[in-house]
Amino acid sequence: QVQLVESGGGLVEAGGSLRLSCAASGRRENFNTMGWYRQAPGNQRDQRELVATITRGGITNYGDSMKGRFTISRGTMDTVFLQMNSLKPEDTAVYYCSAWRGFYTKGYVPEFWGQGTQVTVSS
Numbered sequence: 001q002v003q004l005v006e007s008g009g010g011l012v013e014a015g016g017s018l019r020l021s022c023a024a025s026g027r028r029e030n031f032n033t034m035g036w037y038r039q040a041p042g043n044q045r046d047q048r049e050l051v052a053t054i055t056r057g058g059i060t061n062y063g064d065s066m067k068g069r070f071t072i073s074r075g076t077m078d079t080v081f082l083q084m085n086s087l088k089p090e091d092t093a094v095y096y097c098s099a100w101r102g103f104y105t106k107g108y109v110p111e112f113w114g115q116g117t118q119v120t121v122s123s
Contacts, residue, residue: 002026002112004097009117016121017085022097022114024078031112032056033100034080035072038093039116048096053104054080061104065090087121095119 008020020036035053039045052072053061060072071083080097097114 002029002099004099004112004114006095006097006114006117009095009119011120011122012087014087014089014121014123016087017083018087018119020082020084020095020097020117020119022080024099024112029078029099029101029112030056031078031099032102033104034074034078035061035098035100035104035110036080036082037096037098037110038091038119039096040090040093049093051095052082053100055103084119087119089121089123091119092121093119 003025004022006022012018033053033055036051037048038051039048050063051066054072054074069086073081094116096116098110099112100110
């Protein structure tokens with residue numbers, strides 16, 4: 001059994017920064033891709049927005065509204081981080097860590113999800 005555990009969410013003023021972390025526990029998978037999605041207030045699960053992905057080799061992919069502000073990175077042992085700078089109120093959402101056994105392509109739903117961490121950006 002694999003669990004993804006997020007940390008680092010919270011309340012920040014517009015223009016501020018936050019760093020999210022996620023670590024996998026349980027069975028070691030060595031995921032080919034890890035990443036983050038977010039679900040804005042009022043949206044349903046199937047409306048989650050891709051934030052960013054990163055492969056084991058370090059190839060990254062970002063959602064359009066995050067480019068230039070967010071940076072995804074990977075550590076060892078199936079850990080992934082999301083540095084979020086220049087935060088805006090519209091970045092307010094629950095952020096979910098996600099993991100794929102394969103390499104991410106559009107439409108490939110993650111096999112594993114974290115429980116989510118709340119990020120709130122005040123104006």
